[in-house]
Structure formats: structure tokens, C-alpha cells
Amino acid sequence: MEFEVTVARKTDVLVVGGGCAGLAAAICAARHGAKVLLAEAGSCLGGMGTAGLVGPFMTCYDPAGERQVIKGIYDEFVRRMAARKGAIPPEDCHAGDSYCGYRIPGHDHCASFSAESFKAVAEDLCEEAGVELLYGALFLRAVMNEAGDIITGAVFATKMGLIQIDARQVIDCTGDGDVAAASGAPFLYGDDAGLTQPSSLFFTIRGVDKAKLEKLRTETGRSESIFFQKEIMQEMEEGRYHVPRNKVAIYECPDGTFRVNMSRVQMHNGLDPFEVTRATVAARRQIPEIMDLLRRIVPGCEQIELVQTASVLGQRETRRIEGDFVLTGEDLRHSRHFEDDVFIAGNSIDMHGGNSVNYQPAKGAAYGVPYRILLPAKVKNLLVAGRAASMDREALAAIRVMPPVFAMGQAAGTAAAMCIAENTEPAQVDIGTLRDLLRADDVVLE
Numbered sequence: 293m294e295f296e297v298t299v300a301r302k303t304d305v306l307v308v309g310g311g312c313a314g315l316a317a318a319i320c321a322a323r324h325g326a327k328v329l330l331a332e333a334g335s336c337l338g339g340m341g342t343a344g345l346v347g348p349f350m351t352c353y354d355p356a357g358e359r360q361v362i363k364g365i366y367d368e369f370v371r372r373m374a375a376r377k378g379a380i381p382p383e384d385c386h387a388g389d390s391y392c393g394y395r396i397p398g399h400d401h402c403a404s405f406s407a408e409s410f411k412a413v414a415e416d417l418c419e420e421a422g423v424e425l426l427y428g429a430l431f432l433r434a435v436m437n438e439a440g441d442i443i444t445g446a447v448f449a450t451k452m453g454l455i456q457i458d459a460r461q462v463i464d465c466t467g468d469g470d471v472a473a474a475s476g477a478p479f480l481y482g483d484d485a486g487l488t489q490p491s492s493l494f495f496t497i498r499g500v501d502k503a504k505l506e507k508l509r510t511e512t513g514r515s516e517s518i519f520f521q522k523e524i525m526q527e528m529e530e531g532r533y534h535v536p537r538n539k540v541a542i543y544e545c546p547d548g549t550f551r552v553n554m555s556r557v558q559m560h561n562g563l564d565p566f567e568v569t570r571a572t573v574a575a576r577r578q579i580p581e582i583m584d585l586l587r588r589i590v591p592g593c594e595q596i597e598l599v600q601t602a603s604v605l606g607q608r609e610t611r612r613i614e615g616d617f618v619l620t621g622e623d624l625r626h627s628r629h630f631e632d633d634v635f636i637a638g639n640s641i642d643m644h645g646g647n648s649v650n651y652q653p654a655k656g657a658a659y660g661v662p663y664r665i666l667l668p669a670k671v672k673n674l675l676v677a678g679r680a681a682s683m684d685r686e687a688l689a690a691i692r693v694m695p696p697v698f699a700m701g702q703a704a705g706t707a708a709a710m711c712i713a714e715n716t717e718p719a720q721v722d723i724g725t726l727r728d729l730l731r732a733d734d735v736v737l738e
């Protein structure tokens with residue numbers, strides 16, 4: 293049965309998905325002169341950073357923690373949030389402090405923020421740039437040209453039925469590569485056996501006695517004393533704790549509440565809505581057990597209360613497009629740079645699996661992230677920014693965090709606006725001009 297589809301808008305650039313990548317892409321494309329529509333399935337911007345309650349913003353500094361290397365729209369965003377007391381800027385968050393989850397390697401200069409401030413700043417910046425927002429619009433289908441290599445429109449499920457948005461350039465920021473997959477671009481999913489990193493449902497708590505918690509750190513002289521790894525392993529062995537994550541992971545927010553990243557569920561297919569629903573319910577059911585554990589074993593957490601659980605399960609990994617170029621963990625480890633770098637980063641490889649994390653702290657100089665990871669094969673007028681860009685699992689485990697994702701969005705949005713102005717395709721964009729525009733917009737490239 294064919295459903296009736298109404299063409300609701302024609303736009304230059306259609307951005308699908310309003311997480312960090314999507315909002316950055318939309319704002320930057322609009323600032324560079326394109327008419328932009330940003331379509332989002334939910335009812336707020338920010339994706340994982342808001343509906344997912346994920347935070348803090350991971351580091352935007354080089355591996356030595358000496359130089360801020362991710363700036364541009366990310367930096368502007370954090371400073372707008374900080375001005376309304378919704379964020380602690382990166383220079384004021386230090387390795388080992390509560391804002392960085394008491395973590396040291398790879399965690400210098402994270403930035404703590406509140407999800408509510410994120411939502412408000414994102415909507416303000418979109419409005420100021422002239423981005424048209426469309427909430428409650430779930431992307432379903434790509435409308436292709438006859439040759440099947442150009443997207444002419446996208447169909448969304450809405451309360452008004454199916455609507456179509458026609459566009460000249462499309463940027464897939466769904467995190468899951470939904471548009472890329474629907475338009476026939478090749479993609480990969482998980483490891484060789486199709487297994488992905490586990491998922492977690494964030495929640496926030498109040499009532500942490502920080503002084504008591506930090507006394508322990510001072511007494512032992514070890515930041516890791518706050519992770520209670522040995523105690524949790526023992527609780528697991530003795531059958532008192534069943535959540536498959538063996539470390540305390542709590543991060544202070546600007547308002548004194550803490551986010552908790554300790555639930556963990558493994559899915560086979562993070563795109564199957566029935567499985568995602570079951571996993572979300574299972575993760576939410578872990579929360580009382582985690583709260584109980586914290587109250588029992590962590591000094592300073594005896595009186596904690598639950599504030600909120602995330603409304604969306606945090607999936608670390610689903611689809612990755614298979615572009616002509618694939619950024620690898622090796623590229624990051626060797627601090628490689630490319631002629632088409634659109635930003636540089638110093639984020640560590642943070643690979644979750646089983647009940648633990650394989651964390652490889654970034655070392656040496658910052659590495660480059662090239663424009664080509666945003667280009668899917670086969671579809672000529674599509675860019676993919678964020679979690680689904682073209683990279684192997686190790687590179688994904690590093691640059692899936694929010695500051696690099698903002699930077700990917702900035703590059704994609706700027707390139708899409710160039711395509712509109714010059715009537716060209718993303719793969720034909722002049723890299724020198726793109727890099728000049730990014731540099732002028734405060735992006736660090738060297």
C-alpha cells in the first residue's frame with residue numbers, strides 16, 4: 293500500500309538529526325549562506341548530550357593537555373553555556389577533579405555542562421543563524437534520482453502523516469547513518485562478528501558529600517581510589533552486584549548534581565526497536581542496584597537520591613559508513629595528518645567491552661581528521677557527520693565524543709554551504725577554500 297506523501301518544504305541543505313553533529317552542521321551551513329532545515333525525531337537538540345544525559349564534554353585539548361585544539365563552533369557553544377552558568381569551561385576542568393570524573397589520563401580539560409543549558413543554547417544559536425527547526429520528524433526514506441546516486445528528497449513520519457523535504461544537499465547526522473543506509477551508501481556494523489560496544493543509560497543523582505569523597509583521594513593519594521574497582525569485583529564475585537561494569541563513574545555537573553555512567557547492556561542489533569526497547573528497560577532496572585551499591589561502598593554517597601534517568605539509551609556504536617577513506621586507530625596512534633584535515637584532536641581511544649574498558653590514552657601530538665571521512669561512497673550529495681562517519685572501530689572509540697563530533701558537523705555544514713554557493717558536490721569541494729573558511733571560523737588545523 294502506498295501512503296500519500298506531501299512535499300512540505302524545499303531547502304538548500306537538509307540536516308537530519310539534531311545531536312552535536314547536526315546542530316553544528318546546520319548552524320555552520322546557515323552562517324555560510326545556505327537555506328537550512330534541521331529535522332529531528334525528538335523534541336530537543338543535543339541528542340546524546342541532552343536526551344541521553346551524556347557528559348561531560350570530553351577533552352578538546354591536545355594529548356599533553358597543554359593546547360586547546362578543538363575550537364570553532366564547539367568553543368563558541370561552551371562559552372555561551374558558561375555565560376549562563378550552564379557549563380564550566382574546559383580551562384577550569386582539570387584531570388582528576390570531580391568535573392572530569394576523578395579520571396586522569398585523557399581527561400584534562402573536559403567541560404562539565406547541564407543538559408538544560410545545552411538545549412536552550414542550541415535553539416538560540418539555530419534561530420540566530422536562521423535554521424528552520426522541525427521536531428517530531430523521523431526520517432524514513434530517501435527519494436533518489438533515476439541514476440540512484442543523488443538524494444532529491446527525504447520522507448519523514450510526522451503527526452501529519454508522511455511529509456517530504458526536498459533538498460539539494462543532505463547531511464546525515466542521525467548517529468546511526470540512517471540516511472546513508474536508506475540511500476544505498478555502503479556501511480559497516482560492529483566488529484567482524486557484528487558485535488558493537490555495549491550501551492549505557494545515564495542518570496543523575498543529588499546528595500553526594502563531595503568533601504567526604506575527596507578526603508579518600510587525599511588520604512590514599514590515588515585518584516583511582518574513588519573508582520572502587522576491587523570492591524566492585526568482590527561484590528560481583530560474591531553475587532551482591534550484577535551490573536556488568538566494574539568501576540565507579542560519576543561526574544559533577546555545574547549545579548552540584550552528578551551524572552552516573554555505570555549501567556551497561558549488550559545488544560545484538562542496536563537498530564531493532566524491539567531490542568532497543570528491551571535494553572532501555574533493562575538498563576533502567578539496573579539503576580536501583582547501582583544506587584544501592586554507591587550508597588553502600590562509596591563514602592559520601594550514603595544519602596544520594598535519584599534526580600533523573602535519560603530518556604534515550606546511550607549507544608556507543610551502530611553503523612559506520614564505508615567511505616573511500618577510512619580513518620583508523622593506527623592513524624591516531626601515529627598522530628597522522630592529512631592534506632584535507634578539517635580539524636585536529638587529542639581524544640583517547642576508549643573501547644568498551646565485557647564489563648570493562650580498554651582505554652588507550654592519546655600520546656604525543658594531536659592527530660588530524662580528514663574531510664574524506666564525511667563522504668559516503670555512491671551517493672553524491674550526501675555528507676555524514678558524527679558517530680556514523682567513515683572510521684574503523686578504534687578511531688570511532690576516540691572521536692565519537694562530543695567535541696570532535698561538533699567539529700565534524702562544522703566541517704560538513706561549511707562544505708554543504710560551499711556546494712550550494714558553487715553548485716557542486718561534496719567530493720568536488722576545493723579543500724583549500726574549505727580549510728580557509730574553517731580557519732576563519734576559529735577551527736584549529738595545525
Ligand SMILES: Cc1cc2nc3c(=O)[nH]c(=O)nc-3n(C[C@H](O)[C@H](O)[C@H](O)COP(=O)(O)OP(=O)(O)OC[C@H]3O[C@@H](n4cnc5c(N)ncnc54)[C@H](O)[C@@H]3O)c2cc1C
Nearest residue numbers: 309311312313333339340350431467606607678679693694
Ligand atoms: C554511554 C555513552 C557515554 C558517552 N560518554 C561521553 C562523554 O563522557 N563525553 C563525550 O564528549 N562524549 C561521550 N559519549 C559520546 C557522545 O555522546 C556521542 O557519540 C555523540 O554525542 C554523538 O553525537 P551525534 O550528533 O553523532 O549523535 P546523537 O547525539 O546520537 O544525535 C543524533 C540525533 O539524531 C536524531 N535521529 C536519529 N535517527 C533519526 C531519524 N531517523 N530521523 C530523525 N532524527 C533522527 C536523534 O534523535 C538525535 O537527536 C558517550 C556516548 C555514550 C553512548
